Amino acid sequence: MIRDARPEDAKMVAPLLFTIWKDMELPLLQKESEEKILETLVVAISVPDYRYGFNHLHVYDDNGIIAGVVSGYPGAKEPFIDQIWPELAKAHKLIDQSAVFKEKETFSGEWYLDSIVTSPDYRGKGIGTALLNELPRFAKADGEHTIGLNCDKENKAAKRLYERLGFQTTGEILLSGHRYEHMQKSV
Numbered sequence: 001m002i003r004d005a006r007p008e009d010a011k012m013v014a015p016l017l018f019t020i021w022k023d024m025e026l027p028l029l030q031k032e033s034e035e036k037i038l039e040t041l042v043v044a045i046s047v048p049d050y051r052y053g054f055n056h057l058h059v060y061d062d063n064g065i066i067a068g069v070v071s072g073y074p075g076a077k078e079p080f081i082d083q084i085w086p087e088l089a090k091a092h093k094l095i096d097q098s099a100v101f102k103e104k105e106t107f108s109g110e111w112y113l114d115s116i117v118t119s120p121d122y123r124g125k126g127i128g129t130a131l132l133n134e135l136p137r138f139a140k141a142d143g144e145h146t147i148g149l150n151c152d153k154e155n156k157a158a159k160r161l162y163e164r165l166g167f168q169t170t171g172e173i174l175l176s177g178h179r180y181e182h183m184q185k186s187v
Helices: 007-024 034-045 075-080 085-091 127-133 135-141 156-164
Strands: 002-004 057-062 065-074 111-118 146-152 168-175 178-186
Touching: 007 034, 007 057, 007 065, 007 111, 034 085, 057 127, 065 075, 065 127, 065 135, 075 111, 111 127, 111 135, 127 135, 135 146, 146 156, 146 168, 156 178
Parallel strands: 111 146
Antiparallel strands: 002 057, 057 065, 065 111, 146 178, 168 178
16 A cells, blocks of 8 residues: 555665665765664654655555655755754764755756665565556645656666656756756656
8 A cells, every 4th residue: 555654654764765875875875874874864754844754755555564665745845855964963973964965856846756665575566666656646746747856877777667657858967976867757
């Protein structure tokens, strides 16, 4: 069942999101232990309007097990979405207390698919596709009629999937030293 995330999902959601952070090779990961980052991320998920706050998350719940998660929000929120992280990083005594994400990823006028990930035990079972198929509903609920996302240029399989779902490349963006294609779809 796909549902809106709740604060109590944080302990199951944080490791899934952390998988993406590792794939992105974020600089924070070179400075901090996985344990401290996850501890901080769990708390951050309970903060509404944080990039990965529960109100920006939708989960695939398989009888109490979070099998997948999608994170997204209106692009107009991007300038404010990471403001809480430095405060949480300081409270958890992280070495790097700056915002994790410093580059512009999205644009006003689109609902931005920030992240999508499935648990390793659930991969290949249609969880990711089920979450992707719900994006128009999430976007419309937030008052947006365009969905945007960034696809790693090296991930050809993901790009094919997004194209099959109606996304088109609209530009290119550099995030944490990785090249991404910005893709959009009208809903």
